[in-house]
Structures are given as C-alpha cells and as structure tokens.
Amino acid sequence: MASSGFDLAIVIGGFTAVGWWLDRKYGWTPWGTLTGAVLGIVGGMTNFLREARALMRSTESDSGRGPRGSGDDRDAT
Numbered sequence: 001m002a003s004s005g006f007d008l009a010i011v012i013g014g015f016t017a018v019g020w021w022l023d024r025k026y027g028w029t030p031w032g033t034l035t036g037a038v039l040g041i042v043g044g045m046t047n048f049l050r051e052a053r054a055l056m057r058s059t060e061s062d063s064g065r066g067p068r069g070s071g072d073d074r075d076a077t
Contacts, residue, residue: 004051008044015040 019036023029 004048008048011044011047012037012040015043 015036016033017036019032019034019039022032022036026032
C-alpha cells in the first residue's frame with residue numbers, strides 16, 4: 001500500500017502524456033489531454049480502491065474479526 005500514491009501518479013501522468021501526444025499529433029487541443037487526464041484519474045482511483053479493499057480484507061482476516069470490528073472484545077470470565 002506504500003506505493004499506491006506513486007502508482008496513482010504514474011497512471012494519471014501516463015494517460016495525460018498520451019493525451020498530450022495525441023493533441024500534438026492530431027491537433028485536438030485540449031481534448032486529448034483532458035480525456036487522458038480523466039481516464040488516468042478514473043483508472044488510478046480504481047486501482048487505488050482495489051488495493052485498499054484488499055488490504056482491509058487481509059487485515060480483517062488476520063485479526064480474526066469480521067467487517068466493521070464485529071468481534072466480541074469483552075473478557076470471557
């Protein structure tokens with residue numbers, strides 16, 4: 001999860017760069033760059049949320065608790 005921010009930036013930057021290249025090649029300014037940025041944000045956030053959900057699931061299974069901390073924390077005496 002530590003590299004998720006870096007991954008997000010790379011995806012957004014990559015899609016934006018491709019959009020900028022398409023703008024320069026075909027004269028679509030600014031639509032290629034805007035479309036690339038939007039696709040990068042959507043794709044990057046999708047990956048980020050997928051990783052966050054997987055981390056939460058693994059944390060819940062490691063602690064032996066269900067979703068939202070449904071375990072019983074009272075002392076069994």
